[in-house]
Amino acid sequence: MDRPKLVVIDLDGTVVGHSSAHTRPSAATITALKAVRAAGVPVAVATGRALWSTLRTMDDLQLTDGLHVVSHGAVVYDLAARATAHRILMDPAAAISAYRAADPEVTFAVEYGADGWVTTTDFPRDFESVWLHTLSLDELAAMPTSRLVARVPSQNPYGAGPRCPRAQAATDGARLDVSIYHAEVGFNGWVDVGPAHTTKASGLDLVAAHYGVTAAETIVFGDSANDLPMFAWAGHAVAMGQAAPSIKDAAHEVTSTVDDDGVARVLARWF
Structure with a gap:
């Protein structure tokens, strides 16, 4: 492609390694x-992470402004203003009921605005994050949210590779109404449930429009299944070398x- 007019980066597995701890680029x-931004081309993050864990990596990347996509596209954040520019909410109650019927050991968490996770008492808080209070299942189900997490016990490793079979089975069994919900099955027992038709690509539509850029003029980098919608959306999609074959094929x-600094190697063609 010609020199891109918008550069979009996933975080985990793309500019930092997959880890439950904070890793740095x-x-x-x-x-x-920095060279991209110095050339007047905006850089946007597009990540499945919640805002609070995204901000520290954006600080590590020395990003100070621009619109960025978090929570699988349900939230668009204005970094310079330190404010949410766009947020889509959903009612999690039906999804919670469906997952409970599909797997008896499922536990739940929801994004509480930009503040942190609110969880059921049995949800494992076994990684570094922002943990707020706990609620009963009925109380949690009554909270409108941008993201519900349904988590099942799993020994599947975290990182690039196959989706967790038990989490996939629970999602298949839940049979969520796709007119209401969109599910992203993760690696290690974790399923992100967001509003229907909400993906990194839908969030990037808003970001590109803000800059007056088209999808065809955008380059995106990613390594996981939740990057596939933005791969299909962008003019040029780059998969990381450690990504699964299905991601590379897309x-x-x-x-x-x-x-091995895959993002930097590609961007050096133009910047």
Whole structure:
């Protein structure tokens, strides 16, 4: 493609390694994104992460402004204003009931605005995040939210690879109404349930319109199944070298791994 007019980066597996702990981007990645911005081309993050864990990595990347997509597209955030520019809410009650029927050991959490996670008492708080109060299942089900997490016990490893079979089975069994919900099955027992038709691509529609840029003029980088909608949306999609074959097959090109600065290597063509 010609020099892109918008550069979009996933976070985990793309500019930092997959980890339950806070990891930092390489100097090469930071320098590459600085060169993009110095050329007057905006950089946007598009991540499945919640806002509170996204902000610290954006700080590590030395991003200070722009619109960014978090929570799988349900939230668009204005970094300079430190304010939410767009948020889609849903009623989680029917999804909670469906997952409870599908797997008796499922536990739940919801995004509480931009503040942190609210969970049921049995939800494992076994990784670094922002944990708020606990609620009964009925109380949790009554909270409008941008994201519901349904979590099942799993030994499936976290990182690029197959989706967790038990989480996939629970999602298949839940038979969510796709006119209401969109489910993203993760690696290790974690399923993100968001509003229907809400993906990284739907969030990026708003970001691109803000900059007066088209999808065809945009380059996106990612490594996981939740990146596939934005791969289909963008003019040029780049899969990371460690991504699963199905992700690579959906991309226009494959770069080197996140540990080998795959993003920086591609951006060096233009910036």
